[in-house]
Amino acid sequence: MKRNPRDLEHSHKILNRRSLVLGGLQLAFVGGLAARMRHLQVDQADQFRLLAEENRINIRLIPPARGEIFDRNGAVLAQNTPSYRITMVREDAGDVEKVIANLQKLVPLDPEDLERAMAEMRRSPPFLPITIADQIGWHDISRVAVNAPALPGVTPEVGLTRVYPQMEDLAHVVGYVGPVSDYDLSKIEDPEPILRIPRFQIGKVGFEAKSEDMLRGKAGAKRVEVNATGRVMRELDRREGQPGADMQLTIDTDLQFYLQARLGNESAAAVVVDCESGDLRAIASSPSFDPNLFVRGISVADYRGLTEDPYRPLANKTVQGTYPPGSTFKMITALAALEAGITGTEETVWCPGHLEVSGRRFHCWKRAGHGHVDLLNSLKQSCDVYYYDLALRVGIDKISDMAKRFGLGVKHNLPMSAVARGLAPNKAWKERVHGQDWLIGDTANASIGQGYMLASPLQLAVMTARLATGRSVTPRLVKSINGVEQPDGAGESLGVNENNLRTLRRAMYAVSNDRRGTAYRSRIIADGLRMAGKTGTSQVRNITAAERAAGVIRNKDLPWERRDHALFVGFAPFDDPKYAVSVVVEHGGGGSTAAAPIARDIMLQALYGETPPLSAYPKKDRSHIQALQERLQRESPPRKADGSDRA
Template sequence: MRRNPRELEQLNRVSSRRALLLAGVQLAFVGGLAMRMRYLQVEQADQFRLLAEENRVNIRLIPPTRGKIFDRNGNVLAQNVQSYRIVIVREDAGDVERVLADLSELIPLDPEDLERARAEMQRSPPFLPVSLADRISWEDISKVAVNAPALPGITPEVGLTRVYPRGADFAHVVGYVGPVSDYDLSKIEDPEPVLRIPRFQIGKVGLEAKREVMLRGKAGAKRVEVNATGRVMRELDRREGQPGADLQLSVDADLQGYVQARLGSESASAVVIDCETGDLRAISSSPSFDPNLFVRGISVTDYRTLTEDIHRPLASKTVQGLYPPGSTFKMITAMAALEEGLIGPEDTVWCPGYLEVSGRRFHCWKRGGHGHLNLEGSLKQSCDVYFYDLALKVGIDKISAMAQQFGLGIHHDVPMSAVASGLAPDRAWKKRVHGAEWLIGDTANAAIGQGYMLASPMQLAVMTARLATGRDLTPRLIKSIDGIEQPSHGGAPLGVNENNLRTLRKAMYAVSNDRRGTAYGSRIIEDAFRMAGKTGTSQVRNITTAERAAGVTRNADLPWNRRDHALFVCFAPYDKPKYAVSVVVEHGGGGSSVAAPVGRDVMLQALYGDTPPLAAYPSKDRSRIKAQQDRLHRERLRVQQEQSGRA
C-alpha cells in the first residue's frame, strides 16, 4: 500500500523524535557512567588503592565523657581528670619481659598491675595496647618519653579517669566506677557496643550504678583505616558523642563531712532530711572507705581489709541496714491507738515492771516499774508496759498499717545500692512467710519495735519528718539533672488527726526537754532551736529468766556484737520543723547515752550551717563540747587536705 507524501513526512518526524530521545537516554547513561568512573578512578583512587592492598575501613567507638556529680552547693563529688598512663603493644615490644624489666628500672611498677597486664596481653590481640601503670606522675612520664627508643612497644598516654574529691564522705552515696566485667555484661540483656571497649568503666555501686545510663552518655564514632592485621593506619573522620548528664544532689557536702567525722570509728549511721522538701541533706554511714581505690582495681590486701572488718565499711547502713527500731517505734503504736479512739492523752496505764500476756511476762526496761503513766509520761520515760497494753487493744494489723503510712516497711525510691524495704509485719505476713498464726506475744513485741519489726535509718528519718509535718513526705537525693530542677517531695497531708499529731509532738518535746525525759541530757538550750525527739534501745539477744533474776548483764560487759543497738530520732525547731534526724549506732548500748548526743550535735550543725555556738549546749557540757569541736575541726582539716590532693 502506497503512502502519500504527507503520511511519510509525519512518520519520519516521529521516528526522528524517538531516535533523538533514545540517543539522549543513551548519552545520559554513558555520561553518568563516565562521571562515576572518573569519581572512582580519580577522586577515590587513594582509597581504592589502599583497599586493593588488603586494607579496610573500620568504624570504632569513641567513649563518651562521663557526667559530673555535685552537691547542692556546687561542690564536686565526682569528676573526670586527666591522668597519665603507660601502655604496651605486645607485637611492637618483641621481648615483653625484657622491656618490662627495663621499664621497672625507670619507674616503680606495682607487681599486681604487672600480673594483670600479662594476663590481659595473653587474651588480647597483639596490636591492642594494654595498660601497665595508671595515674602516674609527670616526672615518670618524662622518664619514659626520654628513654622511648630503648623501650619498644612502650607508649605514654593521656586519658580521663574518674576521681572522687570527697573520698570516704560520699563513698556510700555516690559509689564508684570500675572496668566492665563479664559479670556486668551478663546482667544486661542487650549490652551497648561501647561497653565492650577495652578498659571502659561503668558504675559499680551507689548513684554511679543506679544512674549509669544517664551518667554514661552516648558514644561517638570514628572511621579508621586498618591494614589486614587490624592495625590502625590513619583516622578518616570522627563524630563526637554525647557527654553524660551532670547530676546535682540534695546533700550538703560540708554537713555530710561533719556527720562522718562525728560518727568517727563507730559502726553507725545518720540521716538528715529536710522537713519542707524531703531533700536528704546528709546520709552518712560509718566506717567508710576511699572509693578512689576501686576505680582502677583495688589491691587484694586493701579489699581483704575492708571485707574482714566486723564494722562492715562497704555496707551503706543508712539504706541497707535493717534494725529493730526499739522505742523509736512507740509513736506509731500510740498513733494507731489514738486514731482508733481507744485511748485519750490523759488515760493512764499501771506499770508494775511487767505485763502478763498468755502466761508469759513481758518486762519493762525499769525493773520496779513506772507506776501510773499517761501517754506523755510513757513516751518521756519510755515505759514499755504502757505500749504493750496499747498494742493488745489496737491489734497488729492497725499498727502495721500505721507504720506504713509513716514510711516504715515500704520501699523508698532513692538511687543508692540495695535500698531495703524494712518490715512492718501483720497477720497475713506471718502466715505467708512462716506458715504460722500470729501470736499475741508477737503483738506485744512489735509494740516496742522488737520482734519481727525492722527499719532502716532512712526510714526512721522519714517517719520522724512525717510526724513533725503531718505530710506524706518522701526522700529526694537528686536535686537537678543538667541544671533542670527535679520535683521535690514535700507531700500531701497524711490524713491523720492533727490533734493526735500535736499530742505526740508534745510528748517528744518532753523526751528532750523535761528533766525526766530520756534525752534530757542531750537537749538544745537555744530557745529558737528547741528539739523534740525519742530515744531507743533495741535488743539483739534474748535475756533468759535466769539472767533477769540474777540481774541483766550490762552492755559494757558483753562482747561488742551482743550489745544492744542505740537509736535516736528527732526534729527541730519544735514549733516550725526544719530538719528531722535519725541516728543508729550498732551495738552502741543505750540510745540516751550514745545515739542522742550524736543526734543533737548533727541537728545543731544542720540548723546553724556551721559550728554551733557553745551557748546552744547545756552549760555542764560546754567544756567537753569545745574539746570535741576542736578535735573534729582538726580532723576535717586533715581530710580536706587529702581531698584537695585528689582534686
C-alpha cells in the first residue's frame, strides 16, 4: 500500500526528534561518565593510589634486640640468647584443637602456657601468629619442622629471649622482663605500637624496668604484600631497628656473689659503697629468687612459694626495706650536738641505766648503767642515756637536718624498684602527718634511732661513706652506657667541721678495735686495713615495765618475728677509707653478734678483691673462717672465657 507523502514527512520529523533526544541523552551520559572518570583518575588519583597501595602493602614492626647488661668487669648480667619457639596462625590452622592435639603428640606443651596462648589467640586477629611454646629444644623443633605438612598454621621459629646468667645473685638489682600485659598498657598514656606485639617483653622490676626506654631500642619495619584477608604473601623490603643500649653497672659480680653467699639463709641485706666514687660495688638482699622464672611467666606454684615465704624473697630489702637504725644513728645525734656547740669531746654524762623524761623512764641497754661516759666511750659502749641527754638539749629539728645531710630521710635517685625515702622526722612532719605535737619523749627515742626514725641499708651505707670522707658521696649504679662513662658520685664537701668528724671516726674506730668496744670480736687485725664501725640493735616490740622487772626476755627465747633487728655500719681502711658497708639482719638479735661478723667478712673480701688471708682475722675466728671460705669456694660458679658466670 502506497503511503501518503505527508505521512512520510511527518514520520521522518518524529524520528529525527527522537534521534536527537536519544543522542543528547547518550551524549550527556557519556559526558557525565567522562567527567566522573576524570574526577576519579585525575582529581582523586593520589587518594585512590594510596588506598590501593595500603590494601596491597602492609607495614609490620620488627622487635629490636634488647640492650645487654654487664657488671663493672664485663661479666654478663642480662643477655639475649636464641630461643626456639612454635607459633600458630588461627586462620591457617582451621581446626585449632585438632592441630594442638597433633602437636602435643610431638612435643610436650605446658598446660599453663597453652591456656595462656589460647586466650591470647581468642582476642587477637585470626591472621596474627601466636606463640604456643617458647624456649623449646632443638630436637623438639626438628620434629615439628619434619611434620609441618600435618600441622597447618604451625611454624617453628627462632627468636631472642632474655637470660640472667647470675640467677639469684643479681635478681634484686637487675630485675627481669616479661610479656606486656593489659595492666602495663593501662599505665602508659600513649603506648608505642611495638608494645602491642603479642608476647613482646618489657622490664617489669629492677634495673630492667627503670631503664626500659634505653634498653628497649627502636623497632624496625618490614613491608609485606598481603592478600584481601590480610595473609602475608611475600616480604618486599626490611629496615632493621636500632638495638637497645648496652649498660654497664658498677656492681662487682664476684663481690656480689660473696655477699649473697655470706648472708646465707638469713632474712638480711648488705650494701658496699666505694667511698671515692659512690659506686655500689655490691648490694644484696637475702633470700633471693631466680629471675629466669619470670621471663616466660612464672607458674602459680612457684609464685605462691615466693609470696608465702615469711623471709620475703621478692622484696629488695636493700632499698625498699626501712628499719629503725638503732644505735647506728648515734653518730648523727652526736654530730648535731657538736656542730651546734652544745657539747664537747671531754664533757661527760652520768648513766645510771635510765633517764627520767617527763615522768617516763627511758632505759639504757645496760641495766646497771655505764657510769660517767664521754663521747668516745658512749659510742664505744653504745650508751643510750648519753644520747638521750644530748638530744634533749639539741632538739629534734637539728638532728633531723643533720640526718638528711648525711643521706637519711632522702630518696636516692637509683634505677631500682621501690627505692624508699626512709624517715628523718621533725616537729613539722608529725604535725602534718599525724596532726599531733612533737613530744619530748619522741626526741629521746629518735636520738638512738628508734621511734619514728627509719632508714634503708642503702641509706646507712651512704651515711657511713659521708662520715668517712666528709663529702656528699652519692650512690651510683650505672657505670657506662654504650661505653660512655657516666658521672661519678664523689660529691662535694658537706661543710661539716673536720675536727668533729675526726672525733666521731676515732670513736667508731674504738667500737671495733678497743677491747670494750661492742664490735671488738669482729675486728680486722691486718695492718693498714683496720675497720671503724658501729653496731646497732633496733627493737620491734615494746618491753613492758613488768617484763623489765622480771627480766627482759632474751631474743633467742622469742619467736623469730619478735626478735630485734641486728645492724652494723663501718668503713675501712680507717686511715684512708675505701669502702663503706652496712648490714641489716632482720630479727637477728644483737648487732654485735649477728651483723658485725658478716660486715667484717664482707669488708675484707672487698678490700682484698679475693679470698682474704686468715692472718687478717683474729686467731680465735680462723678455723671457723677457713671452713666458711672452703664452703663458699665449693659453691662459687665457674668462670667462662668472656668473664661471665654460669651456663
